[in-house]
Amino acid sequence: MVASAEAVAVVVIVTGLLQVGFYVFQLLFAAIALSTRPPVPRGATLWRRYSDQAPPISLLAPAFNEELTVVESVRSLLALHYPHFEVLLINDGSKDGTLARVIDAFGLQRVERYIDDRLEHANIRGFYANPALPRLLVIDKQNGGKADALNAGINCCRTPLFCAIDADSILETDALLRVVRPFIDDPNLTIAAGGTIRIANGCIIDSGRVVRIHLPRNFLALVQIMEYLRAFLMARLALGKMQVLTVISGAFGLFRRQEVVEVGGYSHGTVGEDMELVLKLHRHMRDLKRPYRIDxxxxxxxxxxxxxxxxxxxxxxxxxxxxxxxxxxxxxSMAFNPRYGRIGFLGFGQILLVDVVGPLIEVFGYLLVPLLYALGLLALPWLLAFLAVTFTFGVFVSVATLILEEVQLRRFPRARDLAVLTFVAVVENFGYRQLSNFWRLQGWWQFVRKQQSWGTMTRKGFGSAASS
Incomplete structure (x- = not known):
């Protein structure tokens, strides 16, 4: 029994150490990527530098029951600083007043529009535009889900690049000028690029702009700020530097239309359509032995x-x-397959370690290791090793990510905000992390049962963000 108990502890601890080791590896790569990047110019400098080179972009914003935030979001998109772009808002069969609010706010009328038919999607019921706002087109279609709505937008757009965003999100004014940089620097190689997602809860929003950054008062929102920092500033920046990025957020990703059409667009029948598209692009380019970059x-x-x-x-x-x-x-079939190079080993290794076995073994450890110690089947050093892996290293990774953010980007203007986030980085490991793994186990159970529903996502809207 003691040998079996120690074997359980070894599996849990070794898996945890592998995760921590990979996170530290990512931290190092993220630090290198940030410290060696070119100087970050101001928006006006970007405009002067890229205005003659920037390729046209279509912004695709699927909207389903977004009446609280859709008008502010469209206004912020229309106010972006970029030479040539259009905004395609895709109303995916909303059951609330999303379509009516947009039509009323922008004085839209029904128009005609050419539709490419290479990607499948639900029936389009009509197009709405205003001659005074030539950059805005609203596509009204039957409900088919986010992937279906994006495919409709891709079929309707007329530009070589498209940017997939969420209709309930707000882009910073110069976001397109910054995210398009890889397409200008390496136009023949770059097929996709992603940007950072930040939490707007607590911030002051005016006319579709974040005018002042504040932390929210809600604990769950505070914890998610730390999660997003780890996910984007550490993980995705590092994976992009290694050229093994496996996901570009559906809330903000720029793609070359040609390659996306070649792989069949966004796939139906999955709730991870953003991640699946990136994996399809990797597979497609590797199968054709074509050089490419995803940044x-x-x-x-x-x-x-x-x-x-x-x-x-x-x-x-x-x-x-x-x-x-x-x-x-x-x-x-791509996992650890030499044909797919580093994406097969590092990219899929990360998915396997963090997303597939990680939550199962971590919850397994929470339940069994303390129990086995209480029953006298595990010695104290095993328990201490488990606690160190679970809590000490978790705190280290979070705090190190926050330090990296402050040294390199400095998005939080007040010292008080950094103190609060440091406190959150510590306490999230004692309760929230365990709850998060329980939710991930629910996701495992839903996957086993082949459940496909999205669930209702209620929001307050940006107008109340300052008081959240």
Whole structure:
């Protein structure tokens, strides 16, 4: 029995150490990527530098029941600083007043529009535009889900690049000028690039702009700020530097239209359509032996509203977990396959370690290691090793990410905000982390049952962000 108990502890501790080792590796690469990046110019400098070179972009914003935030979001998109762009808002069969609010706010009328038919999507019911706002087109279609709506937008757009965003998000004014940089620097290689997602809860929003950064008062929102810092500033920046990025957020990603059409656009039947598209692009380019780059740029920022209710957040995290598992299962032949190079080993190794086995073994450890110690089947050093891996290293990774953010980007203007986030980086490991893994187990169960629903995602809207 003692040998079996120690074997359980070894599996849990070794898996935890592998995760921590990979996170430290990512921290180092993220630090290198930030410290060696070119100087970050101001927006006016970017405009002078890129205005003659910047390729046209179509912004695709799927909207389903977004009446609280859709008008502010469209206004912020139309006010972006970029030479040539159009905004395609895709109303995916909303059941609330999303379409009516946009039509009324921008004085839209029904128009005609050419539609490419290479990607499948639900029926389009009509197009709406205003001659005084030539950059805005609203596509009204039957409900088919986010992937379906994006495919409709891709078929309707007329530009070589498209930017997929969420209709409930706000891009910073110069975000497009920053995220397009890889397409200008390496136009023949770059096929996709992602930017940073930040939490807007607590911030002061005016006319579709984040005018002052404040931390929210809600604890769940504070914890998500730390999660987003780790996910974008550490993980995705590092994976992009290594050229093994496996996901570009559906809230803010720039793609070359030609390659996306070649792989069939966004896939139906998965809730991880953003991750699955990136994996399809990797597979497609590797199969054709064509050189390519998929990059992540830290500076362009998209602000989004995060859930502040535990039930809503739990549904979101379960869905994310389910999406990662669906993508891994669908493309498992790429895992550790020499044909796919570093993406097969590092990219899929990260998915396997963090998304597939990680939550299972961590929850397994929470339940069994303390129990085995209490029963006298494990010695004290095993328990201490488990606690060190679970809590000490978790705190280290979070605090190190926050330090990296402050040294390189300095997005939080007040010392008090950094103190609060440091406190959150510590306490999240004692309760929230365990709850998050429970939600991920729910996602595992939903994956096993082949559940496909998204669940209701309620929001306050940006107008109330300052008081959240």
């Amino acid at each position: 992540f740029i830290a500076e362009p920022v998209c602000w989004t509203e995060c859930p502040e209710d535990a039930k809503v957040l739990g549904r979101q995290r379960s869905r994310w977990q389910r999406g990662a598992l669906e993508c891994f299962a669908k493309h498992k």
